Amino acid sequence: MNKLISAVIGCLFIVESSASVIKGSIDTTQHADKIEPTIYGQFTEHLGYGVYDGVWVGENSEIPNTRGIRNDVVAALRELKVPVVRWPGGCFADEYHWQDGIGPREQRPVRKNNWWGGVVETNAFGTHEFFDFAEQIGAKTYLSVNVASSNPTEMREWIEYLTSDEPDTLANMRRGNGRETPFSLDYIGIGNESWGCGGAMRPEYYSDLYRRFAAFLHRNGRGFHNNNDNKALAVASGANNLDTNWTHVVTSNAGSMMDAISLHFYTLNNGEWPTRNELTATDITQESWNEIVYQASRMDDVLSAHEAVLEFNDPDNKIALYVDEWGTWYRPEIGNEPSFLFQQNTLRDAITASVTLNIFHKHTRRVKMANIAQTVNVLQAMLLTDGAKMAKTPTYHVFKMYLPFQNALPVKMDLKSPSRSHKEGNFDLVSGSAAIKDDGTLMIALTNADFGNGHSLNINLGKNYAINSAKILTHQQANAHNIPGENPTLEPFDYNGLVVLNEQLEVDLPAKSVLVLQLAPQ
Ligand code: AHR
Numbered sequence: 246m247n248k249l250i251s252a253v254i255g256c257l258f259i260v261e262s263s264a265s266v267i268k269g270s271i272d273t274t275q276h277a278d279k280i281e282p283t284i285y286g287q288f289t290e291h292l293g294y295g296v297y298d299g300v301w302v303g304e305n306s307e308i309p310n311t312r313g314i315r316n317d318v319v320a321a322l323r324e325l326k327v328p329v330v331r332w333p334g335g336c337f338a339d340e341y342h343w344q345d346g347i348g349p350r351e352q353r354p355v356r357k358n359n360w361w362g363g364v365v366e367t368n369a370f371g372t373h374e375f376f377d378f379a380e381q382i383g384a385k386t387y388l389s390v391n392v393a394s395s396n397p398t399e400m401r402e403w404i405e406y407l408t409s410d411e412p413d414t415l416a417n418m419r420r421g422n423g424r425e426t427p428f429s430l431d432y433i434g435i436g437n438e439s440w441g442c443g444g445a446m447r448p449e450y451y452s453d454l455y456r457r458f459a460a461f462l463h464r465n466g467r468g469f470h471n472n473n474d475n476k477a478l479a480v481a482s483g484a485n486n487l488d489t490n491w492t493h494v495v496t497s498n499a500g501s502m503m504d505a506i507s508l509h510f511y512t513l514n515n516g517e518w519p520t521r522n523e524l525t526a527t528d529i530t531q532e533s534w535n536e537i538v539y540q541a542s543r544m545d546d547v548l549s550a551h552e553a554v555l556e557f558n559d560p561d562n563k564i565a566l567y568v569d570e571w572g573t574w575y576r577p578e579i580g581n582e583p584s585f586l587f588q589q590n591t592l593r594d595a596i597t598a599s600v601t602l603n604i605f606h607k608h609t610r611r612v613k614m615a616n617i618a619q620t621v622n623v624l625q626a627m628l629l630t631d632g633a634k635m636a637k638t639p640t641y642h643v644f645k646m647y648l649p650f651q652n653a654l655p656v657k658m659d660l661k662s663p664s665r666s667h668k669e670g671n672f673d674l675v676s677g678s679a680a681i682k683d684d685g686t687l688m689i690a691l692t693n694a695d696f697g698n699g700h701s702l703n704i705n706l707g708k709n710y711a712i713n714s715a716k717i718l719t720h721q722q723a724n725a726h727n728i729p730g731e732n733p734t735l736e737p738f739d740y741n742g743l744v745v746l747n748e749q750l751e752v753d754l755p756a757k758s759v760l761v762l763q764l765a766p767q
Pocket of ligand 1: 290334335336337437438570618619624
C-alpha cells in the first residue's frame with residue numbers, strides 16, 4: 246500500500262509514505278476502565294468573547310437565539326453531545342459572586358472583569374442563563390466556586406439556591422426568578438488555580454481551606470450528604486503541569502473529603518506562556534509544529550507523575566483526576582485585545598487534540614474528566630463566531646470524530662512508531678488508541694503528527710473485521726483552518742486508503758492526519 250493514491254470526495258490525496266511500515270497489534274482481551282464521556286468536557290469562562298457573543302447574545306439580538314443563547318452554537322454543541330461544562334472560570338471564578346447574576350437583568354450590578362482586560366461584566370449571563378445553556382446542550386454542570394475572595398456561606402447558599410426543593414427562602418428566591426424545580430448541579434470545584442490567580446496559596450494553606458469549604462457541602466463522606474438535595478461531586482483545585490507536590494499535599498491533608506482533584510496542563514510554545522513575540526496559531530513552521538506536538542505529547546508523562554502520587558496517597562482509587570483545563574495556548578491573534586485569548590484553530594490543533602485524547606484513553610483508571618479550554622472564541626475553541634457567523638474548528642471535528650469512543654473500553658494497542666527527537670525529549674510520529682464498544686465494534690484512532698511524511702501501518706487485529714466507517718481529517722497546509730461565514734477548508738471525509746484482510750489492518754496515513762475507524766467483528 247505504499248504510495249497509495251486514494252480518491253476521496255472529489256480530490257486526490259497522494260500519500261508519500263516513508264519507507265518502512267509501522268507494525269502494530271491490538272489485543273482486545275486486555276482492557277482498562279471505560280472511557281468516561283466526561284473526558285470530552287468543555288470549559289466556558291467569562292473571558293473575551295467566550296460567553297458574551299460566543300454563547301450569550303441576549304433575547305433581543307438579531308442573531309437567532311433561545312432565551313438569549315445562540316441557536317447555532319447550541320446546535321453545534323448538541324452534535325458533539327457535550328457531556329459537561331465547567332463555568333464561570335478559570336481565574337474569573339475566584340472574583341465572582343453568584344448573587345450578581347440572578348434577578349432582573351437590568352438590575353444586576355455591573356462589575357469589572359479584572360482578570361481579562363478589565364472590561365465591563367454586565368452579569369447578564371448568570372446562574373439561570375448558565376443552567377439554561379447546559380440544559381439546551383444536554384450537558385452536566387460543573388461550577389467553580391469562589392474560594393479566594395469569598396467564604397463557605399456564599400458557596401453553601403448558592404448550592405441551596407440551585408438544589409433545594411423545600412419552601413426555604415433561597416429556593417423561593419429561585420422560584421421567584423422563574424425556576425420552579427431545582428437545577429441539576431453535578432460537580433463543585435472548590436476554587437481554581439488556588440496556587441496562582443485563585444489566591445496565590447501554598448498547598449498546606451489551600452488544603453486547610455479546602456477542608457473548611459468542603460465541610461459545608463454537608464457530606465458525611467464520599468457520596469453521602471446530610472443535605473440530600475446536594476448530590477454534586479467535590480473537586481479540589483489541583484496542580485499546574487508537573488507540580489506533584491501540590492497534588493501530594495492536598496490529597497494527604499484533605500483527600501478523604503474530595504471525589505476528585507484537578508490538574509491544569511496547557512500546550513505552550515517552549516513550555517512558556519506566550520509573549521508578544523511568539524508565533525500565532527497560524528504562523529506554523531516545521532520547527533514550531535514539532536515543538537507544539539512535543540509539548541502536547543508531554544500530557545502522558547504529566548498524568549503519570551500525578552497518578553503515581555495518587556496511587557501512593559489513595560491506592561483504592563477513590564480520588565479521580567480531572568484535567569479541567571487543557572489545550573493549546575498561542576500568542577493571541579494580532580489586532581484583538583490580547584487578554585481575550587482569541588486564537589485561530591488549525592490542523593495542528595486537530596493533531597494535538599487527537600494526541601491528547603489518545604493519551605486520555607490510556608489513563609482511564611484515574612482520568613475521569615477533562616475540560617478543553619475553551620468552548621467558544623477562547624484558546625483551543627470548538628467554535629469561532631463573528632457576529633451572526635460561526636465556524637466549526639478542526640478541534641471540533643476531532644471531538645466529533647472521537648464521539649463513539651465515549652463509554653467504550655480501551656484495549657491494548659502497540660504501535661512501533663518512529664519518534665522525532667525534539668529538545669529535551671521526543672514524541673511518537675504516529676500515535677493512536679483503540680477501544681471496544683458494547684456491540685463489539687472496534688474503534689481505532691490513528692494520528693500522524695509527522696509534518697512532512699505519510700506512514701504505512703500494518704496492525705494485527707487478532708480477528709477479522711469489516712470496515713464500518715473510516716473518517717479522516719487532513720490537509721496539505723499545516724495551518725488550514727475554518728473562518729466564520731466562509732466555506733470550511735477543513736472537514737472530515739470518508740477515507741478509503743485502508744484494507745482489512747486476514748486479521749490485518751493495512752492503512753496509509755497521510756502526513757498531518759487524524760483517522761478514526763469503526764470496525765465490525767466478522
Ligand atoms: O483558560 C484561561 C485561564 O487559564 C484560566 O482562567 C485559568 O484558570 C488558567 O490559568
